[in-house]
Amino acid sequence: MYKKLLTLSIVAASLSLAACSEDTPQQTTPELACTNPAVAQNIRTNIQEIIKQEAESFARNDSRQFIDADKIIAAATQLEISLDNAAQDTQNGSPICSADLTIKIPNNILAAAETNSPLIYGSDKTIGQLVQERIRGSNLNYNQGAFTQKISYTPEISTDTAAVDYEDNTVTVMAQNISSALLPYGVKSILLIDGKAVKREDALNMDKEAYDDPPPADPEDILENNAASSIFGDETANAVSAPEILSPEPQRNEITFSANELEQAQSNNQAANNEINRVWRSIDQNVQKELLTEQRNWIQSKDNNCRQAAAQADSGLQAEYLRLQCDTRMTRERSQYLRGYTIN
Template sequence: MFQFAKSGRKIVKGVSLLGAVAVLGACPADTDREPPVSKEVRELADCRHPAVLPDIRENLRQTIRREAQRAAEQDKRRFIDADKIAAAADRLQVRMQSVRADAKLCTAQINVIIPQALLDTAERYAPILENMSPAEIILNRTANNNLRFDGQAVMAQLDYRVNPDPQHFAVNYSDGNLSLLGNVITAALLSYGVKDMIVVNGKPLSRDAALRNAEVPRAQTVIRPDEVETLTPPPPRPEESQRQLAPPETQAPAAETAEAAPPSRVSESRLEAARDAHKSADRDIKNAWHNIEPQIQQGLIEEQQHWENRKNRDCRSAAEKGADDAESQYLHIQCDIRKTRERIKYLDSFSIQ
């Protein structure tokens, strides 16, 4: 009796142990469970969906193609080739950054970079259409809206919503900034689309020939720190100007020319160091400009143009004091650096950093 009871207890314990194992086997370990994903994380992932940027690019291209076609149809002189502008749209670089999600509304900054070759070509043929330069067109059209222009990239904040369902994927844009971007870029690139051959006064001309014959004055581009020009050579000294203007027969033969001029007081290494310092100052003033809010930038553009004109005038006067070409360049550069550094201190007072 005693033995049986003892065995019975062993059987019961064995059954209980098997039951516990079965229960544990039925419940997966906590470490195997997927961590819960918050609503905010899901929304941000939707905003960053890899198909969003291609959709933005395609919408922008369609807008530019549509606006280019409309401009070509309205061009009574038939100078504009809409297909050229559409091809230019394919070369634009579109980038998206600073993506945020807020109450199912996505926000991102869109940068549309216009290759310099496109801007240069559009500026070259702008007189044929009697247009301003592309940079000035963009500046004028971004003065009173949410768009910005830094000399090569047009920037805008874009609000949109994403339906991530693979069967019904869609991006819905809740503001008009994407269309506005397309309109501004199309206007800037219209002169890029000037046909290779155009008809002027009944005569077929290449666009380069038409450009040479154009009597349209070039529009003055707004001068900005982004577009600070490299050092221009100083004007020739008075005696050099007179020698260049003198008739050929009055100039002395080569055998009778004066002996070689003495070495310049400014060595080539010193001049090269000045050029490097000028490049550094150029970079610094561009950075100072980029650190200013766009609205404040717009108010400073005219003032910046007046400063640039004064600087160039004063530095040309400084260059005239040089005894030779190297010294004149050196004085011009030193003047430019000094005034640029002074201007940087002024612009830093408006910095958002």
């Protein structure tokens, strides 16, 4: 009897284990949304932000003031971005996505950058040659304005949010190289060379030794004695000297530029003033009081500097154009400086 019961117990245990085995769900690798459109949008946003930072940093530190950062920022919005052959893989036991990322500079923008390149890089090398030198030894490929590299990422997509974690800094490196290629595209229509306003086309025809020593492509970001805003009202206006009336000599040859360029300069200046006002309102009121005297002195310094820039003009319209460029640049710099005091 004892042996029979023991046999039955073993059989029952075996059946029980088999049942448990059947009920246990099989573990499967979670499916990632590798081809979700949010991934490409996330890449686009990152690329544009990095190019914006690079362009503003260069323009801020370029003593010659050849670059209009807004032109480069606008060009970044026109980049053609594609994510091909996206597929899920496994890395260190975890699921991950990989894809071929291609970012192409439009032909018209690349052609303009190619033309202006000597003004920035002081070299006879093409944009392609300069880029190839920068990316040598890396996995990044470049061909006729198109940057290509395989990227690895993990998308986190939900109904409310879409985030992407990148395995490495590949996207950042691509953005920095694209920024270098776009930099000459941002050269202004009118440049100040040796104290004289010169049209960009004429500057390109000048002896290249006039601009053989450009500032570094990645300058140290140091902000001091930067621009200002009219946010302080009449009290500040009284503390600032009245603007000088400019009367260029009539015999000087006038450098012409389009109405669109002057209108764009006015638009850029208005945007810069709106931004510095927004930044100022984000600063705690007690901190504002401490900065008030510094800000007023700084407004006067900005006005003096921009009057000097405008004094190089050949006409009243050109003087206004140069003044706006100076004012916009310094106001952006001051905004960046003031952000260090903001609450958020």
